[in-house]
């Protein structure tokens with residue numbers, strides 16, 4: 001908590017991360033799927049002596065592999081910057097736990113960079129089989145980065161046997177209960193995205209030889225088809241979720257249920273459309289249909305991410321750290337400075353000097369003015385005043401007593417919220433501030 005947190009007025013930090021991460025993961029997963037598709041297509045073309053397909057792959061390798069890869073890498077750095085300014089404490093906790101995973105990630109990045117450039121620039125300059133081996137190395141390294149990052153992301157939702165502060169926690173944390181189902185789901189979505197993207201490219205190239213069009217499109221169908229397996233895998237993932245998250249998905253959080261439904265439906269539609277295409281031997285896909293398939297693949301992946309992020313609230317790391325950076329009482333021995341017991345005794349403002357107005361300290365702040373800084377320290381991780389998940393409309397017409405009741409029972413009333421992390425005086429100041437916010441919109445009404 002004592003790290004300053006970057007504030008984004010209307011959107012909130014979570015939306016900043018989401019905005020960059022959605023783009024990044026989309027591109028990165030597409031890039032992985034496309035890498036497998038190119039490696040596979042090239043291997044077959046070499047085996048069959050199919051010069052046309054190889055020419056197509058050579059011509060478009062930059063577009064299929066290099067451009068998304070470079071975009072993916074750049075936005076990946078953006079995700080890093082965003083998470084470290086928006087939630088520095090969680091980023092720090094994750095880096096400490098997963099330092100070797102991230103080190104491996106860096107090594108894999110180097111392998112990826114080297115292999116993708118080698119692949120593009122050694123075309124027709126080295127033996128075809130050796131050239132194809134480079135494609136497989138690139139695809140394999142890219143996939144391993146997915147496996148590692150997914151290990152970390154799934155850990156945040158199901159830490160499993162990991163206990164804060166206990167040594168030897170790395171492997172149980174990485175291979176947490178959600179690790180396998182979500183690794184497989186992400187892999188299948190990546191393959192589908194790669195298939196859909198290449199299908200679009202083929203549809204856009206009007207003067208492509210029909211035989212090449214057929215081969216590449218057939219391969220794209222085959223990469224999309226297995227996405228139906230995400231249905232049973234999602235069932236597996238659901239079974240290992242924490243009870244609170246299961247309740248959200250069973251109707252407790254209607255928006256999440258809607259997204260879950262979207263995701264499930266798109267898996268089915270995507271797989272069915274690929275199946276129909278294969279069965280009817282329909283290899284001249286229109287641009288419109290290809291765009292539709294890409295959109296479906298995007299929705300399926302977006303829904304999966306949305307549900308994963310939403311199911312984690314009120315935690316950033318389940319049962320260990322809330323979205324605000326405060327840790328649960330059980331972790332008091334590990335992370336004393338921002339532990340709930342400590343911030344409740346000393347005050348959330350004492351742990352978050354950055355939340356105070358410039359030039360003020362907790363000592364010279366009249367607690368009656370403490371509403372806005374307490375809001376910044378305790379609520380801003382999930383709420384803005386007027387933008388995303390805005391609090392002002394939520395407290396319309398509330399009295400200070402009503403607000404006080406919410407703050408006394410936040411986690412019981414709304415399981416997506418953490419318990420209030422401050423002293424009684426801070427709570428009272430915030431309650432009054434919330435009542436003021438709620439009154440301001442009640443035109444002409446009494447205070």
Ligand code: HEC
Pocket residue numbers: 313314315323324375378379380381382383391394395406413414416417418420434
């Ligand atoms: C971990 C994220 C998170 C934090 C931190 C958080 N909230 Fe919330 N809050 C939510 C979510 C999500 C909802 C919507 C829950 C729902 O509709 O079931 C919500 C709902 C609310 C509501 C509406 C409650 C109602 O009865 O309709 C109010 C008021 C509110 N929050 C105020 C606050 C205040 C004040 C703080 C800071 C002390 C805070 N929240 C901290 C996530 C959070």
